[in-house]
Amino acid sequence: MDYAIALLFVLVDTTTTLLGASWWPQRPDTLAWVVLGAQALACSSLVARRLAPLMVLFVLGGFTLAVTLLIWPAGALIPAEPGNVWAPWATIAAAYGPLYYRRDRRGVAIVALVALTLVVARVWQPAFMIITIGVLRTVAGPLLALYVDARRRLVRALTERAERAERERHLLAERARAEERARLAGEMHDVVTHRVSLMVLQAGALGITARDEQTRKAAEELRIAGCQALDELRDLVGILRATPEGDTMPSASDFATLIAESTSVGTPARLVEEGDRSLASPLVARTAYRIVREALTNVRKHAPGAQVTVRVEYGEAQVRLSVRNTPSAGPIAGPAADELAATGSGLGIAGLRSRVEIVHGTLRAGPTPDGGFCLRATLPAFVPTGDLAV
Template sequence: MTDGPWHCRHKRAVDVAIAAAFVLLDTGTTLAGATWWPDHPGTLAWVMLGVQALACASLAFRRAAPLTVIGVLGAFTLAVTLLVSPAGLLTPAHGGGVWAPLSTMLAAYGPLFHRCDRRTAYVALALFTLVVMRPWEPSVTNMTIGLLRTAVGPLLALYFDTRRRLVQALVERAERAERERHLLAERARAEERARLAGEMHDVVTHRVSLMVLQAGALRVTAPDEATRRAAEDLRAAGCQALEELRDLVGILRTEPEGDRTPSVAGFADLVAESVAVGIPTELIEEGDPALASPVVGRTAYRVLREALTNVRKHAPGARVRVRVEYQHAQVRLTVRNTPPADGPRSALAGTGSGLGIGHLRQRIELVHGTLRAGPTSDGGFGVEATLPAFVPTAESAVRG
């Protein structure tokens, strides 16, 4: 469901209600004798009153076809004008008035605000103004009222359209500034990584090098073979630690080129792998996966992978249901399994560090999400992760 106020989500209903209100308003003012209604209405007058109601009802399409609404109301006004004079078939109770219905004010608003071709809109409004003003029957009062009827709407439309463009430009500028801020944060983070890598290299390498040198000296000076062998093992371990430290520092000094973890598109593959090893797994996806930004998709993929791995370790024979809900504001991933058909496989249950859920919770908190994991009422286990749909990163900033 689209977010926003009710009147923005139901524009057609609002237009129909406005059209109905103007139909009642113009019908009432006409019957009250404020426009072209005669003292003794005949069949033609009642027919024209019905035609006026239909013309005012065209306001329901003022967004989709604003020029058509202008044309319908202009044609009705011109028809009434010709029936009054020179045809003489209608004799208004109050002569010399403005024959156009009040709906013309709202109709004149549409062409400029709803992005019609400006040149065509100006031509249509000019012709519409001539019909309403009736300059061939000069009257200062009627021409002034007629001009106001058709000029106020376009002026308001130009104002609101300009304001809308200005707000849109400000929003785009704010989004661009936000992307630049994230890029600067990424750059500062990379510089900090390089600084920490250098300090760690200097401190740790110095101490480990001393250990290696002392072990080498002990290997040469030790009086017995056992001590020399232990010193050699210590020296070899120290050298290996230096090599691994050098590799680690190199990784820290180099900014990662991108996370290779699959995103939401990899959910089906994870489920297929689980089914292939004998774990009945069902995947239910609701909404548009495109709503999840890349970093959110990769985080959700890790959650699902860890959850399915735990099921294989601790709940053999259980059935698993995976539900993913994509919404505009958030992505919710729920993994629930039934109680295990057999006891946990000790060979698998004993593997791992036991920190998988904890590490996932830390990763999810970094993107301002939440993770809940624990036993369910039926004896199974459930994992539920709620993530924001969009998390700005340097990657998304560059794309923007």
């Protein structure tokens, strides 16, 4: 991107200079062509506008000052249009960088921008049009940088607020589920267990007071069955009151667990992550987790012994996910593998595609030229509504 921007300004400034919109003389000599080459080199410094924005600003400001000194007072260059602004158009992009990419040194950046403005506007030669155009040319970049920076911080704040609201909704739902489970456990304990206990006691009393052997035997069997039911109910109440292990919500940090599980059962897998995990909202992270889990399951069913590469790229706008596997390893494939493959419903990819479309993403799956298979999904880094279910 930076190379394209630098090339664009090199072409724009070279073209406008040759057309007489800048300092180009009516009869160019060797010095003019040398200065034109120096201008192209100065504009090409925009390739470093992110890494060294102040350096780019100094380079273009120094070039503008050098051209100004060659024209006035040295008189070595005589522009065809003395009323033009002599600074390259690339100064707009150069003035953008210091305030946006070096927010830690804004004081130095402001001083450098003021100095650049004085050089571009040629305040020592007061001319309303030159000063106006020069100031606008150097101010446009910083204003754009401040706007983009403010918008970026606003979007980040809104994203964090939405994610916090989603986490709060999840916690409220978990609390409601826990309360409902506790209520059910209490109901079972107070009602069902009480009634079954009465049945056991009555069956025991009947077994003692019954006169014939058949009635006593039936009563004993009923008592034993009731005791077993009480034991099972006690276990069930304990389960309802406990929090199941499966209630934990998956996230991007659980990818490594999926990879380790796949490798342990004979399907070697490798995880490659690029970018910052925090860029993906919890909803998108859970969707990505389920995609990887389903893809690894399909590999174990349909390509046993294949090697799998899971690649996740986290960006500010999108999360790109791919699961690629090599062809099935011949010695491992066989009747057992065919039997495992037959257990699938054939709707795994369709289900994943539906899940991805819910969060406004896209999914593609198909064979690769080497005989393997590749699944690719593109998800938005953040889904505005927190009411989507996954």
